[in-house]
Amino acid sequence: MIKTKLIKLLADSKKYIAYNIFWQWAALISQIIIVYIIANIIAKLPAPLNYMDVVKLLAALAVRFVSDRLASMASYRASIDVKRVLREKIFDKLLRLGSSYNEQIATSQVVQLATEGVEQLETYFGKYIPQLFYSLLAPVTLFAVLAFVSVKAAAVLLICVPLIPVSIVAVQKFAKKLLNKYWGIYTELGDSFLENLQGLTTLKIYKADEMKAGQMDEEAQRFRNVTMKVLTMQLNSTSVMDIMAYGGAATGMVVAVSEYYTGNIDAAGTVMIVFLAAEFFLPLRLLGSFFHIAMNGMAASDRIFELLDMHEDDNSETAVINVADEGIEIDISNLSFSYDGERNVLENISFELKNGSFVSLVGESGCGKSTIAGILMKRVTGWKGSVTVNGQDIRNISDIDIMKNITLVSHDSYLFKGTVRDNLMMGSPMASDDMMTAALRRVNLADFVESEGGLDMQLNERASNLSGGQKQRLAMARALLKDSGVYIFDEATSNIDIESEEMIMSVIRELAKTKSVLLISHRLANVVNSDDIYMLKDGVIVESGTHDELTANKKAYADMYENQMKLEKYKEEAVL
Numbered sequence: 001m002i003k004t005k006l007i008k009l010l011a012d013s014k015k016y017i018a019y020n021i022f023w024q025w026a027a028l029i030s031q032i033i034i035v036y037i038i039a040n041i042i043a044k045l046p047a048p049l050n051y052m053d054v055v056k057l058l059a060a061l062a063v064r065f066v067s068d069r070l071a072s073m074a075s076y077r078a079s080i081d082v083k084r085v086l087r088e089k090i091f092d093k094l095l096r097l098g099s100s101y102n103e104q105i106a107t108s109q110v111v112q113l114a115t116e117g118v119e120q121l122e123t124y125f126g127k128y129i130p131q132l133f134y135s136l137l138a139p140v141t142l143f144a145v146l147a148f149v150s151v152k153a154a155a156v157l158l159i160c161v162p163l164i165p166v167s168i169v170a171v172q173k174f175a176k177k178l179l180n181k182y183w184g185i186y187t188e189l190g191d192s193f194l195e196n197l198q199g200l201t202t203l204k205i206y207k208a209d210e211m212k213a214g215q216m217d218e219e220a221q222r223f224r225n226v227t228m229k230v231l232t233m234q235l236n237s238t239s240v241m242d243i244m245a246y247g248g249a250a251t252g253m254v255v256a257v258s259e260y261y262t263g264n265i266d267a268a269g270t271v272m273i274v275f276l277a278a279e280f281f282l283p284l285r286l287l288g289s290f291f292h293i294a295m296n297g298m299a300a301s302d303r304i305f306e307l308l309d310m311h312e313d314d315n316s317e318t319a320v321i322n323v324a325d326e327g328i329e330i331d332i333s334n335l336s337f338s339y340d341g342e343r344n345v346l347e348n349i350s351f352e353l354k355n356g357s358f359v360s361l362v363g364e365s366g367c368g369k370s371t372i373a374g375i376l377m378k379r380v381t382g383w384k385g386s387v388t389v390n391g392q393d394i395r396n397i398s399d400i401d402i403m404k405n406i407t408l409v410s411h412d413s414y415l416f417k418g419t420v421r422d423n424l425m426m427g428s429p430m431a432s433d434d435m436m437t438a439a440l441r442r443v444n445l446a447d448f449v450e451s452e453g454g455l456d457m458q459l460n461e462r463a464s465n466l467s468g469g470q471k472q473r474l475a476m477a478r479a480l481l482k483d484s485g486v487y488i489f490d491e492a493t494s495n496i497d498i499e500s501e502e503m504i505m506s507v508i509r510e511l512a513k514t515k516s517v518l519l520i521s522h523r524l525a526n527v528v529n530s531d532d533i534y535m536l537k538d539g540v541i542v543e544s545g546t547h548d549e550l551t552a553n554k555k556a557y558a559d560m561y562e563n564q565m566k567l568e569k570y571k572e573e574a575v576l
């Protein structure tokens with residue numbers, strides 16, 4: 001019932017739990033005093049009200065009010081802390097996992113855990129844990145006080161109290177299983193929802209939206225069923241707890257009244273026991289109602305801990321890329337990698353990206369080109385062989401240093417909602433307007449941006465108000481502003497208009513004069529000017545050399561080039 005791992009993680013917030021228990025206990029003591037004063041007033045009836053009794057009653061009521069408020073505040077502080085600390089831990093963990101985090105967990109799951117999951121834990125930590133301790137303290141305190149009135153009635157009440165935790169424990173095992181299932185179905189639904197939302201246009205194009213909507217209906221139905229099961233379980237166990245709580249209080253009252261009739265206790269004592277009998281059970285009853293939310297929180301915490309405990313590469317990442325004079329040189333040697341541990345998608349890949357060189361990777365779709373880019377960006381881990389950047393093992397270089405020195409421009413570079421300036425400043429936070437305009441000019445986008453309001457031009461989410469070519473040129477301008485030593489272009493010109501492609505390719509060729517450029521392209525016309533071209537087939541380098549050397553070889557590269565040229569010529573003729 002207590003997650004020690006979670007309590008340890010939130011060690012600094014423990015004090016708020018202690019404050020909450022103390023103030024709840026102070027409220028109980030004032031409640032006992034209030035009942036004591038009222039019981040004595042009733043017992044003395046019809047005698048007139050004593051002025052001092054009224055003052056004492058008002059003072060006790062004030063103390064109770066203040067204690068209740070302070071207990072709520074402590075609970076609130078604990079809740080706030082748990083949210084803050086856990087979200088910070090999740091965020092830090094993601095940073096430590098680095099850009100390869102989604103090899104281990106889906107983004108939608110991270111979002112669900114950091115939002116809904118953490119919210120559920122708020123109740124567990126802010127309410128359930130303090131209530132657990134308080135509901136042990138309260139009956140003992142009441143027993144200690146009421147034993148002076150009637151040991152028999154107080155003992156009966158105390159004995160009935162454990163019936164509530166017994167019923168809680170009885171449902172706990174079943175609840176745990178059910179709630180784990182609930183979370184599993186919930187995160188699956190989240191995954192599907194996010195994927196379908198992101199792919200909505202594609203679904204519409206292929207008229208597959210109805211089919212997907214049907215699948216989501218089924219998943220939603222499964223989620224509804226499991227939610228109903230959780231609610232039924234909660235309602236049933238709440239009813240059982242009510243029977244235990246009110247049944248126990250009634251038993252104590254009956255004993256007190258019978259003690260009164262046999263003359264063992266006076267009227268004031270009887271009223272006190274009758275008024276306070278329910279207080280024995282209410283804390284545990286409340287614990288029971290928090291219990292279900294807390295159980296949900298505990299199930300969420302299991303998943304949060306799965307994330308927090310995820311394997312991180314056990315290197316200290318202390319190496320720094322030294323870029324003083326020699327620029328950046330990447331050396332890949334005998335690199336092999338498999339995503340599933342069975343099929344190698346890369347096998348014994350070796351090549352060098354020397355400073356100021358222009359290297360291209362070509363090959364049919366699925367031959368492993370993007371995987372190499374992923375490895376260089378540290379998005380893909382768990383490979384064998386050696387990858388060094390200026391002589392340092394890439395595994396020992398921090399993600400931040402890699403991101404600083406290597407820029408990846410892919411075919412779907414992310415552009416954010418905001419202004420053109422906001423997006424460009426991600427490349428270089430210190431860039432002046434002139435520098436940004438110059439970068440836009442290099443990609444032939446300055447006039448368009450100028451006509452739309454200049455650098456303050458507003459972009460929609462994912463820059464949906466730009467054409468594919470404009471988006472890519474803007475992404476290119478942002479990359480140019482970053483001014484890193486190495487640039488990787490992964491199909492950066494695919495799916496865009498021919499003018500934009502030619503424009504981007506001329507910028508890449510220009511860039512290759514001063515920077516190290518790795519170009520991944522399925523269109524061989526783009527790689528003709530490269531210093532070295534590596535042709536991959538099924539994860540293996542089958543040919544390498546300059547364009548002239550490879551065409552002279554008359555092997556796979558030459559065939560591919562010839563076929564593409566024929567196809568492009570045919571297309572041109574068809575257009576004419």
Ligand SMILES: Nc1ncnc2c1ncn2[C@@H]1O[C@H](COP(=O)(O)OP(=O)(O)OP(=O)(O)O)[C@@H](O)[C@H]1O
Pocket residue numbers: 339340345363364365366367368369370371372522
């Ligand atoms: N995340 C992944 N999990 C499992 N397998 C993957 C993953 N990403 C890629 N693969 C597999 O690895 C192989 C190489 O993929 P990769 O994306 O590197 O190829 P590529 O040459 O860049 O292809 P394309 O030109 O189509 O982009 C493919 O067979 C692909 O199915």
